[in-house]
Amino acid sequence: MHILGLSSGTKNGTSETLLKIALKEAAAASPDVTISFLRLPEVAIPGSEQPGIYDKRPALGANSLESIGQKIDDRPAVLEAILACDALIVASPIYTRQAAGVLKFVCDRTLGPYVDAAAVEKAIAGMKSGDPRFKDTNPEQRVLKPRVGALIAAGGATSVEWTSLALPMLHQSVFSLHIRVVDQMVARGVPNPGVALADEALPARAKRLGRNVASQLGKTFEEAEYLGDETGGCPHCRLNTIVVHGTATNDVDCAVCGAKGRLIVGDSGKIQVQYFKEPRTSVITMEGKRMHMEEIEIVARQTATSMADTEDARAEWKLMDQYKVELPSARAHAS
DSSP, X not given: OEEEEEEOSSTTOHHHHHHHHHHHHHHHHOTTOEEEEEEGGGOOOOOTTSTTTTTXXXXXXXXXXXXXXXXXXXXXXXXXXXXXXXXXXXXXXXETTEEOHHHHHHHHHHSGGGGOHHXXXXXXXXXXXXXXXXXXXXXXXXXXXXXXXXXXXXOSOOSGGGTTTHHHHHHHTTGXXXXXXXXXXXXXXXXXXXXXXXSTHHHHHHHHXXXXXXXXXXXXXXXXXOOOSOOOSOTTTOOOOEEXXXXXXXXXXXXXXXXXXXXXXXXXXXXXXXXXXXXXXXXXSHHHHHHHHHHHHHHHHHTTTHHHHTHHHHHHHHGGGGGSOOOHXXXXXXX
């Protein structure tokens, strides 16, 4: 069983150090566990000035470093590493209340719909049933193999308001692959790399996270057990970030995963969220992913004619490109 770590921060910074501690402890838990990690800031992705680079997902091949023009594209290697792993631990520093932007950038440019579990499931079923829409598709079946994961965020602030968006963002990097998050942690008050090692509590917490991941390896989404300290109201992501709709029935959504519920006054007199048992709207569940696929197909059919109907109007707005600020990189590429 292989555990892959994704480091989104500074080389040997706090979040990466905690990731390494977790990985080492996971490997020590069993001789059958192997580990590796990727530094996402080092991932080479060709610039967008090259036409068509971002129009297609990277093709997997024997050589994971594929030259495109004069540049190297690391995305096939990143994708292969993710698809080959049995568990994923994602670590990031907290920048301006959020996870590092490089995590979102690499995920957007490497993963996306290509690794959406519901999309892959639908394509496989379509091929088996002879649906002509999937005749030429080649879905990556490794997307559907059981995986568990964990999340690590680390920031200099000690206050919750400066760290509250980190775990919600980290969840967005793993749910498409239908990874069951079994642990998650936020390290606060660690502005410098060595600070996390000065207090035994943080390394101990990272070690426990590593052991928790190792203990759930090979289990399906339904079998895997959540073992983290973050035990918020949402039954799916375990966080407490909500969207209040302001309706008469006090309806709310989990802002992290979309689970629905309502605000109620509990027996102790405290306001709390009562989440509904129906899981279909949570993006973490397969039901939620399938519901999203159905929605996209319906909307696509309903709006199929709008592209042709609005072609003239779109042409007018394309003319606005004349006001685009010309960057030095574009001038260098043109020459």
